[in-house]
Amino acid sequence: MALFGLFGKETAARDQAIEHAALRSDRFRMEREGDWKRLEAIVREMERGRFRKLSDDDLLALPALYRTVASSLSIARETSLDAATLAYLEGLVQRAWFVVYGPRATLGSWFRRFLGGGFSASVRGIAADILIALAVMIAGTVVGWLLVANDAEWYHALVPPQFADARVPGASREALHATLFGNTGQGGLSVFAAYLFSNNAQVSILAFALGFAFGVPSLLLLVQNTATLGAMLWLFHDAGLGIDFAGWLSVHGTTELLAILLAGAAGLHIGRSMAFPGERSVMQAASEAGTRAAQVMAGVVLMLVIAAMLEGFARQLIDDTPGRFIVGGAMLAFWIAYLFAFRGNAGK
Amino acid sequence: MSRTVPVRLVRSGRDRTMVTPEGIPLPLTLASRGSRAGALILDLTFIGLLILGTTIALISIAGGTLNLLSRADDATPIGHALQFLFIVWVAAMFLFRNAYFLFFELGPRGATPGKRIAGIRVAARDGGRLTAEMVIARNLLRDIELFLPIVFLASAQDGGDMGAAGLAATAWFLIFALFPFFNRDRLRAGDLIAGSWVVEAPRQRLEQAMSARIAQDAAEPRPDIGFTDAELAVYGEYELQTLERILRENRRESLQAVHETIAGKIGRPADEHPDRAFLEAYYTQLRARLEAGMRMGRRKADKYVPNG
Numbered sequence: 002m003a004l005f006g007l008f009g010k011e012t013a014a015r016d017q018a019i020e021h022a023a024l025r026s027d028r029f030r031m032e033r034e035g036d037w038k039r040l041e042a043i044v045r046e047m048e049r050g051r052f053r054k055l056s057d058d059d060l061l062a063l064p065a066l067y068r069t070v071a072s073s074l075s076i077a078r079e080t081s082l083d084a085a086t087l088a089y090l091e092g093l094v095q096r097a098w099f100v101v102y103g104p105r106a107t108l109g110s111w112f113r114r115f116l117g118g119g120f121s122a123s124v125r126g127i128a129a130d131i132l133i134a135l136a137v138m139i140a141g142t143v144v145g146w147l148l149v150a151n152d153a154e155w156y157h158a159l160v161p162p163q164f165a166d167a168r169v170p171g172a173s174r175e176a177l178h179a180t181l182f183g184n185t186g187q188g189g190l191s192v193f194a195a196y197l198f199s200n201n202a203q204v205s206i207l208a209f210a211l212g213f214a215f216g217v218p219s220l221l222l223l224v225q226n227t228a229t230l231g232a233m234l235w236l237f238h239d240a241g242l243g244i245d246f247a248g249w250l251s252v253h254g255t256t257e258l259l260a261i262l263l264a265g266a267a268g269l270h271i272g273r274s275m276a277f278p279g280e281r282s283v284m285q286a287a288s289e290a291g292t293r294a295a296q297v298m299a300g301v302v303l304m305l306v307i308a309a310m311l312e313g314f315a316r317q318l319i320d321d322t323p324g325r326f327i328v329g330g331a332m333l334a335f336w337i338a339y340l341f342a343f344r345g346n347a348g349k
Numbered sequence: 350m351s352r353t354v355p356v357r358l359v360r361s362g363r364d365r366t367m368v369t370p371e372g373i374p375l376p377l378t379l380a381s382r383g384s385r386a387g388a389l390i391l392d393l394t395f396i397g398l399l400i401l402g403t404t405i406a407l408i409s410i411a412g413g414t415l416n417l418l419s420r421a422d423d424a425t426p427i428g429h430a431l432q433f434l435f436i437v438w439v440a441a442m443f444l445f446r447n448a449y450f451l452f453f454e455l456g457p458r459g460a461t462p463g464k465r466i467a468g469i470r471v472a473a474r475d476g477g478r479l480t481a482e483m484v485i486a487r488n489l490l491r492d493i494e495l496f497l498p499i500v501f502l503a504s505a506q507d508g509g510d511m512g513a514a515g516l517a518a519t520a521w522f523l524i525f526a527l528f529p530f531f532n533r534d535r536l537r538a539g540d541l542i543a544g545s546w547v548v549e550a551p552r553q554r555l556e557q558a559m560s561a562r563i564a565q566d567a568a569e570p571r572p573d574i575g576f577t578d579a580e581l582a583v584y585g586e587y588e589l590q591t592l593e594r595i596l597r598e599n600r601r602e603s604l605q606a607v608h609e610t611i612a613g614k615i616g617r618p619a620d621e622h623p624d625r626a627f628l629e630a631y632y633t634q635l636r637a638r639l640e641a642g643m644r645m646g647r648r649k650a651d652k653y654v655p656n657g
Contacts, residue, residue, distance in 0.1 A: 024633070026640050050457050071373050080643055082636050084590045085597070092551035095375050099459065099470070099550075102370070102478050108448075108455050111481035202443065210493035271542060288474070288483075288544025295486035295543070302447075 026081035033073050040066040041093055047100050067097045115299060118345020123296035124263065125341065127270040134223060134266040138258070141224040145231025159232040168233065174240045181242065181249045182320055201257065201305045205264035209271075209298045216272020223265040230258075248322035251329025253312035259336050260304035267294035267301070304336070365534070365548075367476045378549040379535050380469035385547055389495075391463030396445050403441045407434050446496065450488040455481055460550065470550045474534070483543040490539030498522035574622060574630040580615040581631075581638045587651035589639060592632050596625075604628060 043059050043066070046052070074090040081087065124131070148155040153170040160168075168180055204226075211218035230250075237246035271290045278286035311332070319325050363379040411434050453461040459479055460470040471487070473479045502518040529535040540546055584592075595607050604624040611631060612619040621627075639649060649656070 024637050024640065026636075048458055068371060071369065071371050075373055080640060082586055082589055082639055082643070084593050091376055094369075094373065095377070095551045098369055098375065099472070100457065103457060103459055108452055108481070111455070206447075206489055206492050207497065210490050210497075284474075284541065285544075287542055291486040291542030292480065292482035292544065295482050295489060298489055299485055 026077070026083060029076070029080065030083070030086055033069075036066060036069050037073070037090070037093060040070050040097055044093070044096050044100050048096070063097075064101060067094075067101050070094055070097065115296065118343065119296060120300040121340050121343045121345060123293045124300070126293050127266050127297060130266040130270040130273060131262065134220070134262050134269055137220050137223050137265070138227045138262060141227030142231035142234065144224070145228030146235045147231075148228070149232040149235045156232050156236065159228050161229070168236060170236060170239075172236075172240075174242065177237060177240050177242055178245075181237075181245050201260075201309065202302050205261055205301050205305060206298065208261065208264040209268045209294060209301070212268025212271040212294070214272065215276045216269040219265045219268030219272065223261070226261065245322050248325035248329070251333075252315050252319065252325045253308045253329075255329045255333035256304055256311060256336065257308035259333070260301045260308060263297050263304070264301045267297040270294050270297075307332075363535075367472075369476060377472070380467070380547040380549050382529055382535060384467040384469055384549075385529070385535075388461070388463040388467035388469060391466055392449070392461050393463075395462055396449055399445050399449075400442060403445075404438065407438050407441075410434060447488070447492075450491065451484055454484045454488070458550075464547070465550075468550050469547050471545050472548050474540075474544050474546050479545065483545050485543075487539035487543035487545050490537075490542055494525035494528075494538055495522075498525075574627060576615070576631060576634050578638070580617075581635050582656050583614055583652060584611075584635055585649035585651040585654055586639060589632070589635055592628065592635070596628060596632060599625075 039059075039062075043055060043063055046054050070090065071094050074087075074094050077083075077087055077090055145159055149159065149170075156170050168177060204222075208219050208222045211222060234243065234246065237243055271287065271294050274286040274290035275283055281289070311328070315328055319328060363381065365377045365379060366374045367377050368374050411431055450461055453464075454471050458465060458470060459472065464470060471479060471484065473483060498518045498521045502515060502522070525538055528537050532541075534540075534546055536546060592607065595603050601624075608624040608627050609619045612621075612627070622630075642649065
C-alpha cells in the first residue's frame, strides 16, 4: 500500500485504529476505506457532470479504483457480516458501474457517428422489411387508383378534406393546373414548411411505434397514405396533368415518401422480430430490432426536415415540371446512394 | 425507510441481480411504478413550463401584440420576423416534446430531472452499456403510449362526440399505461423495445461500523461482558443484522425489548447490565463468532439452522 505513505500522520492514527478494531472484518474495512471514499468522491462529481473539477489523476484512477472496490465487495460478501458496509459497497459499486459503463456517447457525438455511416448501416440492416414496405406502398397506390377509377365517390373516402379543396373529381383542368403552378408569389411558405415537418414527423413516428403491435398497423398506415396518393394521381391523370402532378410531388415527395417507407419498414422490422424471434427470446429480439429501428427513425425525422424545406420553398419557387423532376430526381439519387451505397465508418 | 437502515435487510419482489462484466453480481432494485409515474408527471410539468416560458418569451419578442400575426403573410420585414419567430416556436415545441427525454437520459446520470428527483434511472437490461439507440427507441414509443391518445382524446372532445373515439382512446391509453403491471420487470412498451429498464439509483452513505464505534468509545467505562460459545450459538446472520439495525436506530423501547428477549433466550437476568452495553457486547461477539465461521466455510443463516 504505497499510496498510504503519502499521508504521514493520518496513516499512523489509522494504523492505531486498525489495531484497536476488535474484528478482522473491521480491520479489512479500515484498510480500504480510503479507496472507497476516493471512488465515491470521483463518482459523485461525475454524476453531477462536473468533469472539470476532476484531476487527470482521478480520471485515470477511476477504472482501477472501480475494480478495487468491486473486489472489496466480493471479499466483504465472504468475510463480513457488517450489513451497513455491504450495503454501502453494493451501492458504490453500482454507481461506479453506471459511470464506467454508462452512456458514453453524448447526443452530439452520437449524431456525428450516426451521419457518418450509422444511419445507412441500420437502413441496410432492415433491407428485407424495406422491400415488404415498398411492395405494400405500391399496392396501396394501385388500389387507391383503381378504386377511384371505378367509382369517383371513393375519392372523398380516400382523400382527407384538407387536400380536397379544389382537387375534387370533376374539377376543371384549369383549376387543377392552378394548384400545381403559379404559387411563387405566395408568402408564409416557411411557416407552412415548419408545420408540415412537425405534422409529418409525428405521422412517421406513429408508423414506427405501431410496429409494436406485430407490424400490422404500420402496414395499414402505409396503405392508407398511399391510397390517398393513388387517388390524387388518378384525378390529375384524368385531367391530363399526370406528369405535371408527378413533378410537383417529386420535389419533396421523393424524400418524404422514402422517409415514410423507412418509418413503416422500421415498424415492420420490430413487429416481424417479435412475431418470429427465431432462436432468441422475444424480449431479446424486440430490443435488438428496436434499437436498430430507432436509428432509422432518427434518420427519418432528419429526412422529413429536408422534405418539409423542399416542400415549403423549392416546390413553390420552381414553377416548371422539368425543373421539379431534376430536383426530385437528384434528391432520390442522393438518398439511394447515401443509404445503400455509403459505408462510412459504421462497421469499424 | 430511514437512511440508517441497511438496505440489505429489505428484500422485496423488486430485487434483481445483474452481473457486471467483471463477474460480480450486483443487486439492483427496480423502480416502483409509483415513483416512475411521479417522475413522469414531474417531467411533463417541466416540459409544460418550458413550453409556456418559450411561448411567452417569443410572444413578447414579437412585440407583445398578437394582432400583428395577422400580417405575418405580408412580405414586409415585420412579416418575415414574425414568420421566423413562428418557425422557432414550432421547432421548439417539437424539440421539447421529443428531445427533452433524449438529452437528459443520455447524460451522465441516465435520468431526466423528474427521474433524478424520484431517485431512479435508466439502465440496460443486459448489464451492458446504455446506448444512444436504446434511449431513442424507448422515448419514441412514449409518443404512442402517452401523447397520441391524449391528443386523440382532446380532438375527440373538440367535436363534442366522446362516444366510440373517446372510448377507443381511453382503452388505448389504459393498455399502455397498465403495461408495466403485466410483466415481471415492470417494463413499459418502450423499455421492452429498447432493452432497457428503470432501476433505483443507489444512494447509500457509509455508516461507521457498529463494532468499530463500540471499540472507539472505549474511554467510556463499560462493563466487560463475556458470552460463552453456547450463548452465542443460538443466533445466526439474520438475527445479527436485525440486532445491527436495532442498535443503529437506537430506540430505547426496542433496545429494552431485544435485550429481554436475548437474555431470556440464553438464560441470563435481564437487569444485570444496561440495555445498550449488553447488546453491543453481544453484537460484537456474535459477529466475531459468525465471521470466524464464515472463514471456515460455515455459515449460519438464522437461528433455525442447527449448529454443525
